[in-house]
Amino acid sequence: MIITRKWLEEFIDISKISTEDICTTLNAIGLEVDSLEKIRIAPKVVVGKVLEKQKHPDADKLNICQVDIGSETVQIVCGAKNVDAGQYVPVATVGCKLSDDFKIKKAKLRGVESNGMICSSTELGLAKLNNGILELDDSIGKLEIGKELNEYPLINDDIIEIELTANRGDCLSINGVARELSAFYNLPIIKKEKILDNNELGIGQFLEVECQSNVSSSLIFKAIDFNDFKLPVLYKIRVGIIDKFEENDISDAISYSTHCHGVILNAYANKDADKLNDLSVIHVKKDKDGFDNVYGKDLLSTVCIEHKKLEDSSDCTYIVEASYINPEKLSKKVFETKRKTGEIYYRTSRGSEPNIKEGIDSFTTFISKFGAKIYNGAEAFVEDIQPKYLDINTDKINAIIGQEIPKAEIENILTSLGFEAKEGLNNVFSIQIPLHRHDIKNMHDVTEEIVRIVGIDNIKAKPLAIEEVNRFNQTAIDLIKKNKIRRKAIENGFYETLTYVFSNRENLQQYGFKVVKEELDILNPIVNELNTLRTTMLLNLVEACSNNFKQGVRKASFYEIGKIINENREESTKVAFIYSGAKEQESFTNAGKPENIDFFDFAKRVLNSIGKFDLIPMENIENKFIHPYQNAQIIIDGKVAGYICKLHPSVANEFDLPDTFISEIDFDTINDELIKVHSTSKFQISRKDLSIIAPKNMPFSKIKNAIKSINDNNIKQFNLIDIYSDDKLEDKESLTIRFILQNDEKTLEEDDITATMNKILDKLDSELNIKLR
Incomplete structure (x- = not known):
């Protein structure tokens, strides 16, 4: 984004602030200054007036000009095609040093004496405007013959280039940057009077716009007669600075106004519009990809995506369009469709100025000063953009900043940036986000705005406060315990398995397990085989072992840590173990015939997995899985934690299983205490x-x-x-x-x-x- 000091002064009074201070401020508020260039025209370049032009007798491309430079009339030989009598031009007089190696001297060109040089814009250090000389007018200040051009402040300007981040589309205009400086310096934005030179006709007598109801863009169309319009040289120079100069006064005026106010403008020649008798008609409708297009006889433009170059036309009546579309929606659609875009998309995708009425009014006011006539009225299709609101807490903002910013100062900063703040209770503000701030989404974004204006250098540095907080909670403790059990179970030959938290209600009842009460049970089971919540993990584990033995394995050993649900649908965590078949793999040492696991071997493996426990005979056998003679309750710290038993032979036969042992233990009763080490005795046992x-x-x-x-x-x-x-x-x-x-x-x-x-x-x-x- 390029701004100039004098251009900026049309929006905000910075006469008492140096350019260097402005650059420092821009950096402080997050608009990084990439470069600063001070344009100063060399001494002895004066305003001259061409009094007479004659062809050079010995050169077809040279002209002999008599030029009034105030103190005298000098003869200058000039090769520019556009030089003519009556023009005010910049003249480098004899002795002027335009650069280190370019000094003006008296000379003879093809035998004709020349005392000075009529300059082009580039020879003065300005932007290139044409291939000829620079014609001056009163837009740079009142022209006085003989006055040095370095005394005209408007063209001896300071050019500042700003590197903007993608989210700051609101600063892609002189007006946008002026808004930021206005907030920082607490200076008002200069309000400009809107004075139009209207045509006698209304727009309805000339133009009709047919717009589909599903169009996403906001659009305003104006009809303008540019027959007598001429863009003054100052504005051409400024357009040249921003690399948009096209030697077409209408295109250059649009580029100037867009860069000035941020509203996207486009123009169509009347000859390109569809004709209905004497009425010009343009159509706005969506294409197959969902983009808004403007049609006349043919496609004229894709709104906010691609604008065609405006050609010179003998018909000097034009249709000017101001447009806006939500940048997030636009960018998303372009990405999804891989649409090719034009130069204008750079602005629209970052967020152009949504107040298109203000933009079109500023543009018509500007061109009215220089000969354009505006048809009365406008064709408008403006979407009502609802403002966004956000509640912010000043205490939280100060906590994020790390410094106390008074509530009144926060309110003033937000108001100066265009937010509407309404104070509520408990240090809460309800703010309305300006429509041009597309990047403000949450309280952290608002905090960033406050820090920018306060100034990061004004935030006092504080040492980092590190507070050690005990973040160890029951969830962390349980996770550590689960991981320990997992490691120990794997060490003792068990494989971890995960089974559904669902089970079969009929099977649970068949084997004597409790089931969830019908009024609390699942209403819509996934499948009929899993039509209830499990009240034990053992049925699932037995079925898993049975499936493995059907595949031809000789032993299966699993453990699972998971949830079970009791009859009242209350959850609890259990650890379940099952071991079926041979206690070891077939090998040379067992002659290929390993023994089946027994109760004590299984109990030892479970003990090694969960820690110490005691066993006592079961007094009541609660389900049909439990062997009547090989069973025990598991006691931890004097409390019943679960049970361990051999699977009942009849149940084992139903599932085609050999000797099988099972255990289910309450997870919460398992100890996970830190093991305290102590020295061992060195004396004999x-x-x-x-x-x-x-x-x-x-x-x-x-x-x-x-x-x-x-x-x-x-x-x-x-x-x-x-x-x-x-x-x-x-x-x-x-x-x-x-x-x-x-x-x-x-x-x-x-x-x-x-x-x-x-x-x-x-x-x-x-x-x-x-x-x-």
Whole structure:
């Protein structure tokens, strides 16, 4: 985006602000200045008037001109085709240094003396406007013959090029940049009076526009007579600066106004319109890809996508169009259809100025000053764009910025940027986003606007505050525990499986499992085979094992961690294990005939997977999966956590399974405590076996608890290693318990060992009436 200081001064009074300060400000508010060029015309270039032009006697392409430069009339030989008597022209007088290696001297051209040079725009350091000399007019200031051109501020300008990000389409105009500076410097935008030179005719007598109802664009059409229109040189120079100069006054006026106000303008010659008797007709309708097109006799343009070059026409009545379309919708459709676009798409896709009425009024006011006549009225098809609203909290904005900005200052900044702010309760503002700010979507975007105007350099730097927060919650704890169980289960030969949370209601009832109450059950099951929520994972795991054995495998072992639902549709997390068939793979060591897994081997694998637990016989068998003689409840920290058992033989036969063992445990009861390490004793271990007589119906857990209650530090470990019974013992049996004894501070003497063993016997005798065999 290119702006000039003098062009900017037509919108905002920056007379007391230096160009360097403006560049610093633009950088501070997020409009990065890419370059600054100061155009200064060389000294001794003066305003001259061509009094007389004659052909050179010895050169067809040269003219001998008599030029009034104020102090005198000089003879200058000029080769430009467009030089003519009566013109005001820039004259580089003798002694003028146009560049380091170009100094004007008296000379003879084909024998004719020449005292100076009539200059083109490029020779003065201005943009190229034509292939001839520069013709001056009063648009640069009142022309005074002999006055140096470096005294005319309007053409000795400062050119600033700004690098805009794609979201700042609102700044693709002089007006848009002036809005930003107005907000920063708290200066008002200069309001311009709209004065039109109207034609006697109304637009309805000349033009009719037929527009389909599904057109997405907002459009305004004006009819304009350009017969007497001439664009002054100042505006040609400015159009040349923005690389749009076409040597067509109408096209250049449109380029100037579009760059000035940001509203997309286009023009069509009357001769290209469809004719209905004496009435010109143009049609606006969508093409097959959904783009809005303007048609006359042929396709004239694709709105906001591609504008055709305007050709000179002998018919000087034109139709001028102002247009707007939502940039997000436009960009999306272009991307989807891979549509080829023209130069105008750069502006429209980033967001042109939506106030097209203001744009067309500014354009017609501008061209009216220079001879154009405007037909009364307009053909308008303007979509009512609903403004967007956003609630912002000043406390949250200050938290994002990291600095306290007073509420009044926030309101002033937003108002100066065109937002309409309405104060609410609890430091909340309801703001209306300006229609030209397509990029404002949320509170963070609004915060960025405030920071831009406050100035990033005015935000005080603060050290980064790092606060260590304990983010460990139950979800994280459960995940860690699940991962540990997974690793341990895999180490012990189980494979993880995931089964549906659904099951078959009839099968659950057949095997004695509880089912979800009918009023709480699934209304629309996926399939009839999965018509209820599972109340156990074991049925799914048994079916999985059965499917594997049907494929010819010799063993199957799975575990699953998942949810089950009770009869009241309450969720809980369970860990389930199943092992069916051989305990190991066929190998040389087992002669290719591995034994099937047994209860104790399965229980050991489960224990290694979830951690320590105790087993006690089941008092009530709750379902038909449980073997009546090989079952146990799993006890963790004195509470029933689940059960472990052999699958009932009849059920195993129904599923064509060999010896199969199952277990289901409440996940929440499994411990995941940190294991505390301690140093081991360096002294010798002693092993002692103790054989006792106990009732057959007494659970070993009672004996174990009695021994533990002694709290003797010398007892490191004890295990039941043998059970013996015969007729002589009647209803009792002999149990042999092996003790591992060790002291942390010394080697145990015989007396120490005897004392510990006596403590054990005394405790068993006094508490359980158990004696030594």
